[in-house]
Amino acid sequence: MIELKELSKVFDTGKGSLKAVDDVSLSISSGEIFGIIGYSGAGKSTLIRLLNGLEKPTSGSVTISGQNISASKGQDLRKARQKVSMIFQHFNLLWSRTVKENIEFPLEIAGVPKSKRNARVLELVELVGLAGRENAYPSQLSGGQKQRVGIARALANDPEVLLCDEATSALDPQTTDSILELLVDINKRLGLTIVLITHEMHVIRKICHRVAVMEGGRVVELGDVLTVFQAPQQEITKRFVAQVTDTEDSNETIKHLRELYPTGELVKLIFVGDQTEQPILTKLIRKYPVDINIVHGNISHTQRGAYGTLIIQIKGTQPEIAQALAFLNEESIQTEVMA
Missing domain, CATH: 3.30.70.260 (ACT domain)
Structure with missing residues (x-):
């Protein structure tokens, strides 16, 4: 489903070059919930931007469903991005639009007729548990409800992959759990592949099948979540596991x-x-x-x-x-x- 091969990204700064992602190779299966965990500066945010083509790799490749995202340009890249959606830590909603209008925004851009947009929005509102709040504005919603709007909007174009960039970091623990349960439900119902980045091991433990631990731009440990909990190999992994044990x-x-x-x-x-x-x-x-x-x-x-x-x-x-x-x-x- 997703294949990263010898992926690296180097940024030129005023003080020299910075290798944010360093020779990362891994595979993510279709329908898997895959977690990427690391502290600030580990390279995980850059890695997720490489997955949807917002950043171009310095070397290596990103392949999703057989398409080389890292080599795609123009219309091919735009089509590929429609199959890879993203939700964010701070929701990124349009504050002048209602819940319904926020969700249908990507469908408008894609040129979907209004009648089909309305049907799709009602379906997604029900899916994420926001029935009855279609006409509310973001300012009238709680943090958890805003993230549910973000999830519904990300699902509008029926993507194959959902990227989650610290999607629960701005939420309280109880709301975090409800959003994680929603992601698990969506994964099971739709067979959606989910890739999430976080610095919280609770998030990994709660929903992920496998996890990659990043440090200094490299993947230093990779494996099934239960195996990693049972026998963490690297010191950084042991620190993360200690967060919940x-x-x-x-x-x-x-x-x-x-x-x-x-x-x-x-x-x-x-x-x-x-x-x-x-x-x-x-x-x-x-x-x-x-x-x-x-x-x-x-x-x-x-x-x-x-x-x-x-x-x-x-x-x-x-x-x-x-x-x-x-x-x-x-x-x-x-x-x-x-x-």
């Missing part, structure tokens, strides 16, 4: 417990998928003469299944603790003794 309170608790209980081991357990529903600790306590103290626990749900972390203190003799850890490993529970 660790808390300062747990770190303080661990420090406090180390002071109170100098014996035993503090162990972090990682559960994936069906493991999160199994009584592993009950089995452990029944089988071995160890004491278990639960310090901190958290379960996150991804599109591919659940991911849970549990920090426990195991008290007993060293042989007993070793047997307990061996049992957990036999049960395919990933363990990490916390130093």
